[in-house]
Amino acid sequence: MSRRNFWLPRPLFSLFLAVLWLLMANSFSMAQVLLGLALGLFIPFVTQAFWPEQARVRHPLPLLRYSMVLVMDVIHSSLTVARLIIFYPNQLTPSFVIFPLELDDDFAITVLASTISLTPGTVSAHYDSDAGTLLLHVLHLTDEDELIRSIKERYEQPLKEIFQ
Amino acid sequence: MIATVIPFVTGVFCIAVLLNLYRLAIGPDIVDRILALDTLMINSIALIVLADIQMSLGVLFEAALLMALMGFIGTVAMTKYLLRGDVIE
Amino acid sequence: MNHLMIMPIVIPLITGAFLLLMYGYNIGRQRFLSVASTLLLVVFAIWAVMQAGVHDYTLYHLGDWQPPFGIVLVLDRLSAIMLLLTALLSLFCVLYASRGSDEAGSHFHALLQFQLMGINGAFLTGDLFNLFVFFEVLLIASYALLLHGGGRARSRAGLHYVIINLVGSALFLLALGILYGLTGTLNMADLAQVIANAPASDLPLLKAASLLLMVVFGIKAALLPLLFWLPRAYSAASAPVAALFAIMTKVGFYAMVRVFLVVFGLDQAAPANDTVMAWLWPMALITLTLGGIGVLGASSLRTLTAYMVIVSVGILLATLAMNNQHLLAASLFYLIHTTCMTAVFFLLADLIGRYREAGYDSFSIISPLAHRWLLGSLFLIAAVSMASLPPFSGFVSKAWILQTSSHLPGYLWLWATILGSGLLIITALSRTGSGWFWRPGERTLKVTPPLDRGRTATVALMIAISLALSLFAQPVMNYLEVAAELVYQPAGYVDAVLGDYIRHDGEVNSSEVNSSNVNSGEVTQ
Amino acid sequence: MELVIAISLGVLTSTGVYLILRARTFSVVLGLTLLSHGVNLFLFTMGRLTTGAPPLIGLTESHTDPLPQALVLTAIVISFAMTAFVVVLALKAAVELRSDHVDGEDPNEDRQ
Amino acid sequence: MNDSEMPLLLELIITLFLVGGAVVALIGSIGLAQLKDFYMRLHGPTKASTLGVGCILVASLLYFSYLKDGVSVQEALITLFLFVTAPVSAHMMAKAALHRKLKCSDRTRTGPPDQ
Amino acid sequence: MDMGLLIFLPVLGAIASFLARLKQPGPDYVPTHALLALIAPAVCLLLLLGYLPRIQSGEALVYTLSWIPGIGLDLAFRLDGLSWLFAVLITGIGCLIIIYARYYFAGKDTAGRFFVLIQLFMTAMLGIVLSENLLFMLVFWELTSLVSFLLIGFTWTSRGARRGARMSLVITGGGGLALLGGILLLGQIVGSYQITDILAAADTITSDDRYPLTLTLILLGAFTKSAQAPFHLWLPHAMAAPTPVSAYLHSATMVKAGLFLMARLHPAMGDTELWFTLITITGMITLMVGAFVAMFMHDIKGLLAYSTISHLGLITLLIGMGSEMAMAAALFHLVCHALFKAPLFMMAGIVDQTTGSRDMRNINGLWKTMPALMLITIIPAAAMAGLPLMSGYLSKKMLFTESLLVSAPGWAETLIPVWVTIAGLFSVAYSVRIFHNVFFNGQPVNLPHWPPKKKPAGMLIPLLILALGSLFVGLAPQTTYDTLVHLAVSATALTQLPLYDFAALAEARVPAMMSLVAMVGGLLFYLARNPLFAIHRQLPEVDAKNIFERTLQNCIRLAQILVHRLENGSLQRYLAFILVAAIAPALWMLIGNSDWRGPSELTSVDAIGVFGAIILCLSAIGVVLFHHQRLPALLLLSVTGLFVTLAFARFSAPDLALTQLSVEVMAIVIMMLALSFLPQTSPRESGGGRVIRDLSLAGLAGTGVALFAYAVLTRPADTISGYFLANSVPGGGGTNVVNVILVDFRGFDTLGEITVLGIAAVAVFAFTRDLHLKQRVASSGSLKGFAEPHPVILQMVSRMVLPIALLVSAYIFLRGHNMPGGGFIAGLVTAVALTLQYMAGGLAWAQERMLTRFRPLIGAGLLIATATGIGSWFTGYPFLTSAFAHMDWPILGEFELATALLFDLGVYTTVVAATLLILANLGKLMTVAGPGKEAG
Numbered sequence A: 001m002s003r004r005n006f007w008l009p010r011p012l013f014s015l016f017l018a019v020l021w022l023l024m025a026n027s028f029s030m031a032q033v034l035l036g037l038a039l040g041l042f043i044p045f046v047t048q049a050f051w052p053e054q055a056r057v058r059h060p061l062p063l064l065r066y067s068m069v070l071v072m073d074v075i076h077s078s079l080t081v082a083r084l085i086i087f088y089p090n091q092l093t094p095s096f097v098i099f100p101l102e103l104d105d106d107f108a109i110t111v112l113a114s115t116i117s118l119t120p121g122t123v124s125a126h127y128d129s130d131a132g133t134l135l136l137h138v139l140h141l142t143d144e145d146e147l148i149r150s151i152k153e154r155y156e157q158p159l160k161e162i163f164q
Numbered sequence B: 001m002i003a004t005v006i007p008f009v010t011g012v013f014c015i016a017v018l019l020n021l022y023r024l025a026i027g028p029d030i031v032d033r034i035l036a037l038d039t040l041m042i043n044s045i046a047l048i049v050l051a052d053i054q055m056s057l058g059v060l061f062e063a064a065l066l067m068a069l070m071g072f073i074g075t076v077a078m079t080k081y082l083l084r085g086d087v088i089e
Numbered sequence C: 001m002n003h004l005m006i007m008p009i010v011i012p013l014i015t016g017a018f019l020l021l022m023y024g025y026n027i028g029r030q031r032f033l034s035v036a037s038t039l040l041l042v043v044f045a046i047w048a049v050m051q052a053g054v055h056d057y058t059l060y061h062l063g064d065w066q067p068p069f070g071i072v073l074v075l076d077r078l079s080a081i082m083l084l085l086t087a088l089l090s091l092f093c094v095l096y097a098s099r100g101s102d103e104a105g106s107h108f109h110a111l112l113q114f115q116l117m118g119i120n121g122a123f124l125t126g127d128l129f130n131l132f133v134f135f136e137v138l139l140i141a142s143y144a145l146l147l148h149g150g151g152r153a154r155s156r157a158g159l160h161y162v163i164i165n166l167v168g169s170a171l172f173l174l175a176l177g178i179l180y181g182l183t184g185t186l187n188m189a190d191l192a193q194v195i196a197n198a199p200a201s202d203l204p205l206l207k208a209a210s211l212l213l214m215v216v217f218g219i220k221a222a223l224l225p226l227l228f229w230l231p232r233a234y235s236a237a238s239a240p241v242a243a244l245f246a247i248m249t250k251v252g253f254y255a256m257v258r259v260f261l262v263v264f265g266l267d268q269a270a271p272a273n274d275t276v277m278a279w280l281w282p283m284a285l286i287t288l289t290l291g292g293i294g295v296l297g298a299s300s301l302r303t304l305t306a307y308m309v310i311v312s313v314g315i316l317l318a319t320l321a322m323n324n325q326h327l328l329a330a331s332l333f334y335l336i337h338t339t340c341m342t343a344v345f346f347l348l349a350d351l352i353g354r355y356r357e358a359g360y361d362s363f364s365i366i367s368p369l370a371h372r373w374l375l376g377s378l379f380l381i382a383a384v385s386m387a388s389l390p391p392f393s394g395f396v397s398k399a400w401i402l403q404t405s406s407h408l409p410g411y412l413w414l415w416a417t418i419l420g421s422g423l424l425i426i427t428a429l430s431r432t433g434s435g436w437f438w439r440p441g442e443r444t445l446k447v448t449p450p451l452d453r454g455r456t457a458t459v460a461l462m463i464a465i466s467l468a469l470s471l472f473a474q475p476v477m478n479y480l481e482v483a484a485e486l487v488y489q490p491a492g493y494v495d496a497v498l499g500d501y502i503r504h505d506g507e508v509n510s511s512e513v514n515s516s517n518v519n520s521g522e523v524t525q
Numbered sequence D: 001m002e003l004v005i006a007i008s009l010g011v012l013t014s015t016g017v018y019l020i021l022r023a024r025t026f027s028v029v030l031g032l033t034l035l036s037h038g039v040n041l042f043l044f045t046m047g048r049l050t051t052g053a054p055p056l057i058g059l060t061e062s063h064t065d066p067l068p069q070a071l072v073l074t075a076i077v078i079s080f081a082m083t084a085f086v087v088v089l090a091l092k093a094a095v096e097l098r099s100d101h102v103d104g105e106d107p108n109e110d111r112q
Numbered sequence E: 001m002n003d004s005e006m007p008l009l010l011e012l013i014i015t016l017f018l019v020g021g022a023v024v025a026l027i028g029s030i031g032l033a034q035l036k037d038f039y040m041r042l043h044g045p046t047k048a049s050t051l052g053v054g055c056i057l058v059a060s061l062l063y064f065s066y067l068k069d070g071v072s073v074q075e076a077l078i079t080l081f082l083f084v085t086a087p088v089s090a091h092m093m094a095k096a097a098l099h100r101k102l103k104c105s106d107r108t109r110t111g112p113p114d115q
Numbered sequence F: 001m002d003m004g005l006l007i008f009l010p011v012l013g014a015i016a017s018f019l020a021r022l023k024q025p026g027p028d029y030v031p032t033h034a035l036l037a038l039i040a041p042a043v044c045l046l047l048l049l050g051y052l053p054r055i056q057s058g059e060a061l062v063y064t065l066s067w068i069p070g071i072g073l074d075l076a077f078r079l080d081g082l083s084w085l086f087a088v089l090i091t092g093i094g095c096l097i098i099i100y101a102r103y104y105f106a107g108k109d110t111a112g113r114f115f116v117l118i119q120l121f122m123t124a125m126l127g128i129v130l131s132e133n134l135l136f137m138l139v140f141w142e143l144t145s146l147v148s149f150l151l152i153g154f155t156w157t158s159r160g161a162r163r164g165a166r167m168s169l170v171i172t173g174g175g176g177l178a179l180l181g182g183i184l185l186l187g188q189i190v191g192s193y194q195i196t197d198i199l200a201a202a203d204t205i206t207s208d209d210r211y212p213l214t215l216t217l218i219l220l221g222a223f224t225k226s227a228q229a230p231f232h233l234w235l236p237h238a239m240a241a242p243t244p245v246s247a248y249l250h251s252a253t254m255v256k257a258g259l260f261l262m263a264r265l266h267p268a269m270g271d272t273e274l275w276f277t278l279i280t281i282t283g284m285i286t287l288m289v290g291a292f293v294a295m296f297m298h299d300i301k302g303l304l305a306y307s308t309i310s311h312l313g314l315i316t317l318l319i320g321m322g323s324e325m326a327m328a329a330a331l332f333h334l335v336c337h338a339l340f341k342a343p344l345f346m347m348a349g350i351v352d353q354t355t356g357s358r359d360m361r362n363i364n365g366l367w368k369t370m371p372a373l374m375l376i377t378i379i380p381a382a383a384m385a386g387l388p389l390m391s392g393y394l395s396k397k398m399l400f401t402e403s404l405l406v407s408a409p410g411w412a413e414t415l416i417p418v419w420v421t422i423a424g425l426f427s428v429a430y431s432v433r434i435f436h437n438v439f440f441n442g443q444p445v446n447l448p449h450w451p452p453k454k455k456p457a458g459m460l461i462p463l464l465i466l467a468l469g470s471l472f473v474g475l476a477p478q479t480t481y482d483t484l485v486h487l488a489v490s491a492t493a494l495t496q497l498p499l500y501d502f503a504a505l506a507e508a509r510v511p512a513m514m515s516l517v518a519m520v521g522g523l524l525f526y527l528a529r530n531p532l533f534a535i536h537r538q539l540p541e542v543d544a545k546n547i548f549e550r551t552l553q554n555c556i557r558l559a560q561i562l563v564h565r566l567e568n569g570s571l572q573r574y575l576a577f578i579l580v581a582a583i584a585p586a587l588w589m590l591i592g593n594s595d596w597r598g599p600s601e602l603t604s605v606d607a608i609g610v611f612g613a614i615i616l617c618l619s620a621i622g623v624v625l626f627h628h629q630r631l632p633a634l635l636l637l638s639v640t641g642l643f644v645t646l647a648f649a650r651f652s653a654p655d656l657a658l659t660q661l662s663v664e665v666m667a668i669v670i671m672m673l674a675l676s677f678l679p680q681t682s683p684r685e686s687g688g689g690r691v692i693r694d695l696s697l698a699g700l701a702g703t704g705v706a707l708f709a710y711a712v713l714t715r716p717a718d719t720i721s722g723y724f725l726a727n728s729v730p731g732g733g734g735t736n737v738v739n740v741i742l743v744d745f746r747g748f749d750t751l752g753e754i755t756v757l758g759i760a761a762v763a764v765f766a767f768t769r770d771l772h773l774k775q776r777v778a779s780s781g782s783l784k785g786f787a788e789p790h791p792v793i794l795q796m797v798s799r800m801v802l803p804i805a806l807l808v809s810a811y812i813f814l815r816g817h818n819m820p821g822g823g824f825i826a827g828l829v830t831a832v833a834l835t836l837q838y839m840a841g842g843l844a845w846a847q848e849r850m851l852t853r854f855r856p857l858i859g860a861g862l863l864i865a866t867a868t869g870i871g872s873w874f875t876g877y878p879f880l881t882s883a884f885a886h887m888d889w890p891i892l893g894e895f896e897l898a899t900a901l902l903f904d905l906g907v908y909t910t911v912v913a914a915t916l917l918i919l920a921n922l923g924k925l926m927t928v929a930g931p932g933k934e935a936g
């Protein structure tokens, strides 16, 4: 890897850490800034060996949009699930669904799986790397194909954009 | 207003904790118990934060943060144990 | 402030830590460092003894915080004597171990140094919670040392030893909690004065706490019925470790002396330690008896020695329970003697065991052995000293104890048990000697292993100490007399430690700012 | 409140004591942990209990007694070290003695 | 607790977050308590509780950011952390359940494919 | 002064002999060694004779050298008539014994050892008789027991020798302990151990109420040493020793030590009812038992041994009577006995060596082959029998006279004369027997060597000398008495007594009749011996040695049983003991104390608190209920931990909450790691009774703790903490008082605490490194599944968590001094984050990505902390004195530098390294021969 990559493996992330530090320290004195930057450089440097090999955020902006969507979905769908749990706990029709993946980057897949788990009604139960499928458990399944399609367009596509 | 609502909210979370304990006690499977414990952890984060707000101290974030971290680790360790019969290998 | 005083704690700590840092060091270097550090300890211990001989109390304010707020180390004759004893003992143990037994597992020397740190700390500290901490240090180190070399016997004995001591630590914390809750302080001197002025309604609680402490220290000191961990643990440990453990029970005794005679003994008129002493007396006598019986029933020399330890504990605690200044001096002398001799016997068991064809140190197995005459004579002399026959230190110490106790109520019990156990010891040792050195008859080994001069010399030297201790007993006795006198003047201790501090104008103290930090600005620049 | 606290301390202790009296090292370890919980809480409460007064200078005007907290912290660390140690030792013993039975000579412990 | 001079709107929002969070979390725990099989129970806490606690944290964030000058970012961090880890915990528990071949309730359409 | 020399010379002699033996081992040098060994005793003897005039002037020479005044133990010597007499006997007979031994040991290479030991023994004996200080005497007293032990076990290959030696040591050693007690008491009564003072304090002693105990203890010592019944049993078995030893120790000298002691203390402790009763009765019994048993002994040495016992009894009896004349008789007989018993032993030795047997049923008619020996033996034998003109006759007659003079108490008046006459009768009988049976009485019966081996005539010299001595005493008693005994008697009476009047003795009628009766009766008895033997054979055979051994063995077995009962390897038993010991006294103490409720008013009950408390209790109880299923128990345990954390958080202890939380998780993880090797369930194996016992114990313990807590909590608190709150900022430079206490006020505790952690980790490393677990302990193997070891999704997320966690821990570390946090918690957070990597990616995977040398890291951490402490020395302050400074630099702005932070860094490092070391080593247990780097 290049010299820059060695000393500064993840500039974005370093910046993120530095900012996070300042926010936590809740003071913007020069000393804290320097400290934050130092940590921001130091921590990624010592931990780079642990990082996912190829995962890099290529396009940050879609990531923001993606997270917005996610938050909305989470709130919305959790309300529906809440309704289901409270009022019709016995009419639920749970089911396992196998979701064929198009993503191949482990990191991206992780994000997708987490997204699926976060959106109520679905939990990603198992990732079969050989078959390239995610095994989902759905709390209340109405239409399997519809579910797969929505996940693909709402989440998998944007993730492709972000990570490839 | 906050002052008045806090005890109520806390009470709600206490009920939630009781429900978790109920599941923890009856199981039936060990995984259920783990799930219950995980949820219990998360709910107690809320309890801590509420206490902090009530006392308006602002010294318990770290406790909450660590609780989240430790809860995660605990759950992972236990599920790992169930999956592999071993935690670190 | 004289920094020499904290050396007995800092030196082993540094040595141990450094040995960990240099974890790659070959055993030779480890031994060198370990021996060097122990030698230094001996030097500083001698200094401490001399210092205490000049000044009754030498204080060391850790962090420059004056007691009772900061932790204070207190050096008086009692602690000085214990330091010296520990240092000498450990020196011999290290030397003996360096002949090979330290290679049975890893980090022997580092662990041993930490153990020394713990022991010395326990002897020096003037703060009850700090005492707890150092107890834990010496315990965890002793656990590790006990398991050094591995084997199922050690694992089992170790497990018992560890768990029992964990319960002991829990009790210690409980007692500490009660004491703090009632007195609001941890410094021994301060505790003493608060307890002396405690309201009558608190006294029962305080005494109960003292009883809990008796159990805690009793576990360390192996007082009946808290001693059942000891025989297996001591006989399972490797020889030098067991020898070093000879001092461990004495730590318990020391703690009892400090806490019961000083912390709970300040109010001479109505001492708060009466209940403890009342309980201690019978238990100690039974301990002594049981120890004697165990000595007779032992099936190997290490077990026998382990029960010797119990006998000695019984004698020490019984004399402590009789609660008399001169008797304390006598039992301190006995403490020195018995520590040396039990250590000698643990080493001797190993030394002889190495040259017996079969059965190591077991009595049931008749086996030819090499170097019959030398080892036999060594054993004979050691046995004479151990059976406290003249002209060795044991005789002097027992004579002194019996003499001084003869004025005190209930002395006949003490005499009976001491003399009785003495007979049992003579019986057991004569059986051992004749069984090992006579019974095999003329049978000799097929191959005679060369004698390990180092180990033999170490043991011989320790025996010589016992002889020297009796030849030059008088100066030692004078020293101990004063040591005991100081212990029985807790007021002096309290004054020395607290100076003019009185609880209720604590504000005066707290307003004045710690001197070291006023000019700390330039310290950091 | 004192009564409630006292009772819960008692319960913690009792459960701990009962478990250390069971015949298996694992139960003993559980018991020791409960016991140390109880003891730590006991030591902690010896500083008397106050809410909303952490010993942080400048945050509040009244402060609870900081010393027991420091002691308990030390105690927690030490008991952590001890627990870790005893767990591993128990494991070692169990492996070497082919059983984690510690209540006397185990009948079904094979000796070699 | 000196929230007297706090602007009403802020106070309202905080209260809303508190109550909402509480309710959501409660629902999660109810689900955990009463749902039929493990896989269904998994749904409740893994997000309801997370979400609920998230709300409480946001409330706390607002509250303390007002009380002490400067953003009190810890809560955000906690929330983020929860949202990152919660799915993984769920995932692991589900794997464990599958591994232990737990029964699904009889209403389940298609059960887990046997590995 | 040169009295010390008297004792010291034999030591030199012993050393010389030892060196000689080292230099010239082997049998050829026996004569030279003997010559060498002869020097010291001879010189001593001469020195003693040189003292005679001064002794005769009746003065007691005392020389004192201070040794341990603290216990009244001085090197003090005393030479008066009594000690002189004994010293002369010891050295004189010693010389003859050595001459005898020169031939006895000819051609044996054990000779050297004998000469060393015999001189050591001589030292001891001289020490006993020449000590002025009783404690000093005790030193030698014990030494004689010890040397005697070694001499009896001289031929240690024989079982009898070993047992005999042990028996004598145990009995005389025990007596020695009793004597120690007695002497100490005596010293306490008198206030000195100097014999002069003691003899002067007779009234104080006898009037003291500790007198009976003192006397009993001292007499126990004396009786055991002098083989008085029932302690006589060891003496016959001491005959396993080579004959010179028997002749010297067990007839002439050592066994007289007890008599010496009684004679020595008689003026101080004598003439009391108790003294008379104890000693005379013992003496009489011993006299009779010895004489009777001797009669039936077939072994020559056995017969002599019992006769010795009997004669010792006789002397004891005389001492017990207590009058000056009785004392005179006692000492006179003591001399006579030494003179006639030693040669008889020597004779026995010669017979033994030449014929190879000591059984008088086989040895007969030796007069043909050894006429010289026979002729010499006549004299001592006759003396022992007490035939007229013989020394024994006179002493016997003196005894009879005294026995008649006994007035008080009533019973003794008639009993004693009869008794002694009968005893005399026996002694006549066995004396006749030993002579007639050995030298006449028909032909020898299948002896090992026949005709007997030749022995050099020189071997007879010592016999001859002693025999002639004995003869001389018989013919010129007055001279003997006046020169030797009278001084001794006067010494025991502390006054110059009138000389004993032997002329008057010759006149005495009744005693003469008594001895005549004894002689005739003895002869008749001897003639009737065969039917008597026949009867005796019918009596059950009693071997004291076996009885002794059996009782000893039984005691030992008993001890073993008892010990095993108590120390039975049951941990729970031990713990129960401890708990009882902790609970019982405490409750006992508190029973009386009614006011649990302290003065201060209770705080109000709040719902949340109660809720938390209830759940805490429930979870704890749950752990107990579930403890058979281990994993659920663990879950419940962590609930308990969680609520302890919440309690800390609620009651204003944020630092504790953080610590408890992190520790809890690490502990649970470690337990699960261990659990994966242990059985998953605990069997239900404790019976109902056991459960009830434990429940009650647990209940009591809980009640105790609860009561304590309540009692303390309801009392007002008055603590030193105000100081910490006041000085934390100005003095410690931090607003988090708890942290300032930890790193500053009580930093020493923290130093010890991290040391504990470090040691624990290193210990775990040390004893798991050789522990590779191929198979698990029990059926937890079933758990091991086929699921992939490291789920991708878990890996991804945990990797992302790591840097954030590190940032957080850095934050917690740096703010610790002012806000909740600090090195320990930060360290645990780091450790936890790395543990997560272990779990997600696997040990090997993680080890490759981090530095794994944890042990040096622990060392470094400890050194950093220590160095911070030492640093303050250079600014002249004590260990761990903190220094800090608030900086406000132009660009940088405000920040703080504190040594406490450095100290905390040490804490942090140690904690991280220690925790990971433990985990890594637990983790690597499963990975067979652990791939990747060694963990640690």
Ligand code: NA
Residues within 6 Å of the ligand: E045, E046, E047, E050, E085, E086, E087, E088, E089, E090
């Ligand atoms: Na979740």
Ligand code: NA
Residues within 6 Å of the ligand: F739, F742, F816, F821, F822, F823, F824, F825
């Ligand atoms: Na800290």
